[in-house]
Amino acid sequence: MVKEYILLIIGAVLVNNFVLSRILGICPFLGVSKRLDTAMGMGAAVIFVMTLSGFVTSWCDKYILVRYNLEYLRTIFFILVIAGLVQVVEVLLKRFSSTLYSALGIYLPLITTNCAVLGSAIICATEEEFMGRIFKSTVFCFASAVGFALALVLFSSVRERLELSKIPRSFQGPAIALVTAGILAMAFTGFAGLGS
């Protein structure tokens, strides 16, 4: 049991890392990684939202969609719930913790369009391993979000370092960031097979 969850987490964080191996959530990965601080804020926001949405969507999936045979509405239903959730969380955060809001809140609208959130919900709903298991799905979403945050933080710290390199002009900007992401993705293939 515990082993199952440990393997699940290792798998989601390192082996099948959302960004580097499944290629989900690339836009914020590339867009919000210029500064380490913002990357950390974004990472925390994604962990929060993805865990929450993982729980909510897998609950809804089990007790509404599957029960009434509405699987074909999954996409539209999930995204609706996620978008609404994010909106509500944003307003609440802004109201009740301005420090937290200034740290996380500005990233929330971005998360609606982060493939990783919807991706994890859909994976939980369609892969046998997770079907109908709300707690396991939530853990998986949490771990995947941690993997996303890890990749984001690593990547942004490297990008900060790149500001001190004489990048050739044609590679400046997005191009060198993509090269770096590529090498990071290569490095993460080394974890293949962990947890199996």
Add this chain to the structure above:
Amino acid sequence: MKDIMRLCFSLGAVCLIGTAGLVLVNKITLGPREAAAKATLMEGLKIVLPPETTKIALETKEDAEEKDKVIVMDDVKLYRGYDSNGDELGIACEASAVGFSGPIQTLVGINNDGEILCVLVAAHNETPGLGTLVTDRKAQKSIWGGNEDSDGLPPNPFLDAFTGSKASAPKNVDAISGATQSGNGVKNAVAKACHAYNAYKSAN
């Protein structure tokens, strides 16, 4: 209050109209979608069963009260193939086993003599170019013309190596370097299929 109503109304209306559209499309495409899924499976089954096969039936329990239950042995589904005369030609087993990344779903066709006719990987998640060495049968088409094997089943040395061996004792095929794990996955799936076949045969 009024703006809250407006929010509810507009979001509700969008959902209503959207879902209505979806329901419609769902109705329309439901049939074709199921047919497509079935066709894919059937196509695979046709390939692994003898070429004369015209009718394929999913093997189900014949007891009165369990009439429509699929016979599943070790997670393996069994399909019978018949020719136009209604004679049984062989059995196809759908079995899956874990490869390098995730399950590899294989179809194994076995003729009446218990000989493996053909192995086909129906679904897998292996690394393209590596794992696919032992899973995919891809026709090589060349833009320079002279297409080799443009008709018939494209060969795959690894999968073809099973052909002809007895289901009672499937051959131990040599792994292909670089894809040992995928190969093992396929071998395990074939073994599972054969095991289920043997069990089924001895039960009947």
Add this chain to the structure above:
Amino acid sequence: MSEQSTIRMPDTSKLVVSSSPHYHDMGSIPKIMFTVLAALAPAVIASIYFFGWRALLVLSVCMVACAAIEALLCRLMRRRISIGDGSALVTGLLLGMTLPVTSPLWMCIVGSFIAIGLGKMVYGGLGGNPFNPASVGRVALLLACPSAMTTWVTVSGCALNKWVVDATTGATPLELVAQNQPGPGFWDLFLGNIGGSIGETCTLALIVGGVFLIVRKIIRWQIPVFFIGTVFLITGIAYMVSPCPKFNPMTHVLSGGLMLGAFFMATDMVTSPLNRKGAVVFAIGCGIITTVIRLWGSYPEGISYAILIMNALTPLIDRYTAGRPFGVARKASQKNA
């Protein structure tokens, strides 16, 4: 007064002005790089001894290709051609050392292109790259051509009379232990009488070179010591818990790329942390990742991956291990970090 007129005064028209200090310890990048090449010489000789002369061919092709590609890219970027600093040669040699002796030459060249082009020059050349170029080259080749990169020849003593040792393929010690079979004996491992990639087999030669670098103060002792120590410690604990060949700490320390990686690749100053504290963290991280991959991952060996991943962590390590300047209060430096 007449004496005065014979005094020679300096010609001030060709003076140089520059910022202080005006003295320098006369160390230079080429000096460092050629010292590293010299330190690798024993391992090169050992590899020729065990693998035959083709080893030398592979190494030379990698070195020449790296230098040529760097020159070419410098031209393309319209920058000073920087191959004189010798770092491309080091990269080439180390890349060659991590390839199997049977690698086709086109693969050496592709690997060099990836190492130098993608690993180094797109980052602006020496000093700019966050990842170890040779490891980038190796990992890319491993991903690109896995079968060629995992074809190992068996080694049996002196091969100086041969072009390449018999092409019979055999498992490397780490592949053996990964399948839980006992590896070769201690002396075979230590002297290098085993299969594997070109530069990694002779532990003795690598240690000699590494110690030379430590003595010459080119590398910090912390990285190899903590790296190897961590691998030994973790496998040792695992061995004590369940004593099977898979966990044999001696085999793990003496085989695979550990020595080469710990002495020559993890120590690459460009891609490792700046200060000693950071170096220790870095080395321990490398050790942990290496062992985890070796013991529980799909790959029998994880040195290159461990180095790349820790390279990615280096900026973070630097950030959190940076000391406080003289006289800066703890609070002030934390506030500003």
Add this chain to the structure above:
Amino acid sequence: MNKQIKFYGGVKLDEGKMTSNEPIITAPLEPLYTVPLQQHIGAPAKAVVQKGDKVLRGQLLGEAGSFVSAPVHSPTSGTVKELSSCLGPAGAQLPAIVIESDGEDTAAEPMPVFANWQEASPDDLKARVAQAGIVGMGGAAFPTAVKLTPPPNVTIDTVILNGVECEPCLTADHRLMLEHPETIITGAKIIARILGVKQIIIAIEMNKPDALEMMTKKAEGTGVEVVGLRVLYPQGAEKQLIYTVTGRKVPSGKLPAHVGCLVTNVASAAAIADAVCLGKPLYERVTTMTGTPVVKPGNILCRVGTPYSSALALCGGVKEDPLKIISGGPMMGMSVYSLDIPIMKGTSGILLLAADEVSQYTPNACLRCGRCNDACPMEMIPGILSSTIEFHHFSLAERWHVMDCIECGCCSYVCPAGRPLVQHMRRAKAVANATRRAAEAASKK
């Protein structure tokens, strides 16, 4: 002695002190002296003479321009030829007074002598230091009288005389300690009197055993303690010196006074003694003229305003053309491109370097080898700092304490990539200062 605290980092240098055994020689009179009005940190002095005025040796030429400033005195008797400007060692034009010597070298009426300074009031003594135009002679040329006015609410308990002379090649302080030890000790005691301090320490690096011995001998029974220090550059830097001698760390951005210390150079102390006991203002100093190209390197007592070329001529000119001329020592000195620059109160040496001794900067990127980290006595990260500065992230550099850099040059010395680290640091400091000044100006508005 072995238990001495060692400061972090530092480098061992080739000392190259070829003039240690050359006694101080006095320079003959020059026909023309160009006396800059700004020989110190702070506001320039305000000229009090006109073109054509007759002046005497020691007569006031310019009075202190503000609180942080110092007066300037005439080095000899003669006529004011013009009020103009001259090139300074930093490459900027400095306002200057040109004196045409009359060859008589008539002294002006000296300032009244404190016959019994032990009894004189500290304020009078301090006023004398200010009047005599004494500035730090260890390099920075900070007006000493200002330094002797510690900020309120700090108490100074230790005076440290800096006889370390850790710069290679320079021997001016060394010779001064050998030839005028009593003057230095008197100066030290005057400083102690001004500040009301008991503990006086003279710190000397152990590569000058003769000076150490001489000072120890002369200091016996005077209450002055002489300590020999490990030979490690930059042992003479204020913060490192205080740390080694007292174990106290001067906090970042603070003055030595905050840890109860005051550091002055031995030559400054000697100048104070001369001003108090002889009534002589500061218009001459010992300068080391050295370098391999110099025919007869030596230590010369020069008047302020003597052009470098005259000092060099006194040493017999050059054997070969130098590639660099440096005002100061090789580690902290400024390279200059002209020999017409006048010797000033802070000019501790003039160094000529031949072509093969000069290290050239190469535009390499930082290798991150960390050698500079290990060498920086301020425990900074010069490599990273220099890169941040190179890429114009000045505020980042400031947050990483670039302002604490003492410009000692250890980092550049060890850098295998030949990076101009100190130059980057200086640039960042200049930018930070400019931003601060701009912000101050803006807030005033």
Add this chain to the structure above:
Amino acid sequence: MIDIVMMTGTGILLGLAIGLVVRYFGVPEDPLVESLNELMPGANCGGCGLAGCSDYANAMATGRAKPGLCPVMSAEAVAKCCELLGVESDTSEPKIAVVCCSGDDNHAAKQAFYNGVNDCLNAMLVAGGAKGCTYGCLGLGSCARACPFGAIEMLPNHLAKIHADLCTGCGKCYMACPRNVIKLVPRSAAKVHVYCNSPEKATVKKNVCKAACIGCRKCARTAEEGQIVMNGFLASINYDNPPAEEIVETCPTKCLRKAE
């Protein structure tokens, strides 16, 4: 049927939730910032001196900055900003930068070889850049690197040249130049300039630069009263009352030239 009911219900429910949350917990957005943001050009060049367009919008709304600092914004947009903010629009004249020096390598060579960082401020810190003239352009291009609009070209013989068509008068170069060689002058008056920056005596200048203003006063005498004033030994144009272009004929050293 159930599908439609379910989805619509969820939609209404979410709408309700959002509505309630916004109603009871919402923090109103500053509409001023929003409308200002819409007027911003979005170039994020930093020409205004703030950290990008939205920062500037915020700063205007909170009174930290005035409208009109943005070099890119059109005049109407500035006027609209002023309207929104309820302030008078500041119609100060657009400026242009001028490098007041003719001392390229042919005219004012370096006195020594400068070996160090290729940047004017760095060079200033080393023997004043070893340029004999301590007032002239060092030619190492700090200004060109500072210009966000690529308006400054470094001539190969080490002199900065400003392309008037690209210069927006943002003043970044002016801030970057350690020698204060660059002057910001009203664009409409920028017809002729004195390309020299040294107030030294002619004898001093002549020693280090062949193209210096020698303070001969010919131009000042020829021009109308007050159009060119002498600033020590340096002629300087009165840009409020600029002289006619023909005045350049009078200059013997050709440091008084038409705008390039």
Add this chain to the structure above:
Amino acid sequence: MSVLKEFTKGIWKENPVLVLMLGMCPTLAVSTSAKNALGMGIATTFVLAGSNVVISWVRKFIPSNVRIPCYIVVIAVFVTIVEMLMGAYAPAELNKTLGIYIPLIVVNCIVLGRAEAFASKNGAFASMLDGLGMGLGFTLALMALGGVREFLSAGTLFEYVVVPGWPDFLLFKLPAGAFIVLATFLAIMNYRRIRKAEREGTSYTPPEMDCSHCHICK
């Protein structure tokens, strides 16, 4: 004239992938071969055009607080329709490879980004043209990427052998290869712009990568 511009801008000048850097996930994930790229491109174009039209119709009625949920529902409807249609009528193989990425068109930043940046401010026809143009640009960029990756990894194009005997070069099929090939594309584009700027005597600085183009979180 201006109508044409709405259509063509997405193809090159404001190419969503190469210039705006939107929708990176499908771009990188589905470009393993030219065929996959084509399929994904067509699907996305359909969704883009359809949702743009609908959104430009309904934009006036949507209160700003539920703007994003509403838009996204509209988009999701189109995506689900595509999904169903593909399940019914597209080849099985294509279905399998595009798999998870079809539902993810919903969150493809291009779609919502265009909805926010264009459709919510313009009329239906212009919005449709914008959607079609952007979709076409997306498809072309994706196909270029997919073609290069397929060729480099196997020597084939649309599964036709182009260079017989090309060694299997797996790297380019993997995520790492996707990043690297896209980086090379961008570098080449930058190089051309820099050269062009140099010829014109101006200067060109490659843009900072931020997500400001998508306009969702202004």
